[in-house]
Amino acid sequence: MNAPEAVILIRQHLIDPEVCIRCNTCEETCPIDAITHDSRNYVVDADKCNSCGACISPCPTGSIDHWRTMPKTGAYTLEEQLSWDELPQQQEIEAESLAVAAEPGGEPGMGALQVNAAVSPSSITAPWSAAHPYINLYTLKAPITATVAGNFRLTAEDAESDVHHIVLDFGNQFFPILEGQSIGVIPPGTDASGKPHYMRMYSVASPRDGEREGYNNLSLTVKRVVEDHDGKPALGVASNYLCDLQKGDTVSLAGPFGTSYLMPNHANANLLMICTGTGSAPMRAMTERRRRLLKTQAKEQNGKLLLFFGARKSEELPYFGPLRKLPAEFIDMHLAFSRVPDQPRAYVQDKMRHAGQAVSELLDGDTYVYICGLKGMETGVMEALRDICKESGKDWAGLHAKMVAEGRFHVETY
DSSP states (O other), X not given: OOOXXXXXXXXXXXXXXXXXXXXXHHHHHOTTOOEEEOSSOEEEOTTXXXXXXXXXXXXXXXXXXXXXXXXXXXXXXXXXXXXXXXXXXXXXXXXXXXXXXXXXXXXXXXXXXOOOOSOOSSOSSOOTTOOOOOOOSBOSSSOEEXXXXXXXXXXXXXXXXXXXXXXXXXXXXXXXXXXXXXXEEEOSSBOTTSOBOOOEEEEBOSOTTTTTTTSSEEEEEXXXXXXXXXXXXXXXXXHHHHHTOOTTOEEEEEEXXXXXXXXXXXXXXXXXEEEEGGGHHHHHHHHHHHHHHTTTSOGGGSOOEEEEEEESSGGGSXXXXXXXXXXXXXXXXXXXXXOOTTSOOOOHHHHHHHTHHXXXXXXXXXXXXXXXXXXXXXXXXXXXXXXXXXXXXXXXXXXXXXXXXXXXXXXXXO
């Protein structure tokens, strides 16, 4: 009797459509263009994927980290993956007829573990002294319920941007959070096709010991979305839901999420924070954490804080009032406004260049960089850092790569 023909197995990389928030991070990160998407799902091409792992760490929810051992000839096609509402279960495979595939230099069934040689603009590891984060305690299928303790408009009543500060209380439930982490908001109801709404991610705006110190709560900074990127009228599902919440309402949440965009815990670490709009949420959390530490630590143990914060005008800048009350000896703050009548437009990169010496001096020290806001800000910020370093005789390319490798350069844009 002839032996059965061997079945070549692969470890197929899949994305969980129930957890994925469609942020496009994986597709942008993939060095070989193995990830694509349609209007509903993000998917991985089994013929291209080499299991390099470049997309795993940047994913904010962990939806990217799913695998199925499959016969190579029966791998899930892109068309099949695009049609999924949930991941299929692992198939049973007859053990007697298997031959495990191995790519050159890789583990059986894993593909070649080749690291992308290009330097990422953002660290995928946390600062060495960061507190240990809890992640994925609650999921889309098994969420946690929080109660709205407060909902306050942050921007002026006549401002075009309607930004809210929303406080969520967890009562006696376990939901630990660190500065820089995010949570997933699950809007109620269904979309136009009758399917449940996707989870939306929001950065936490409060420090680890609560929006109100010693209470089991947290805060979010949410802008009501009323138009799409082309300026056409479009109501954001989650943002409008959150902005309309009343005290006492309940919200379904998943998370926490995030393992790298965390603040350092060791004394004397400096923070260089650059943000626009609601990208201020993690910066507020970190700044408030440092402010509270002043109660128990000497100022010289907290390191320096340097903030660049941009908005169209002061009336549309979240937390403008509280920010103006922070003393200069606690934080060196530079606000950039791009739509003030009779004044030239100023963006965060302009303010950075104007304060170039302070930025350059901070980059010489034990400094951690945090950038958060609209994706369009990245180019200008990176160019400003390059120019500031060139002016002071520093090699920005080398310094940037070093900071990325050491978990000291973090970017979160949307």
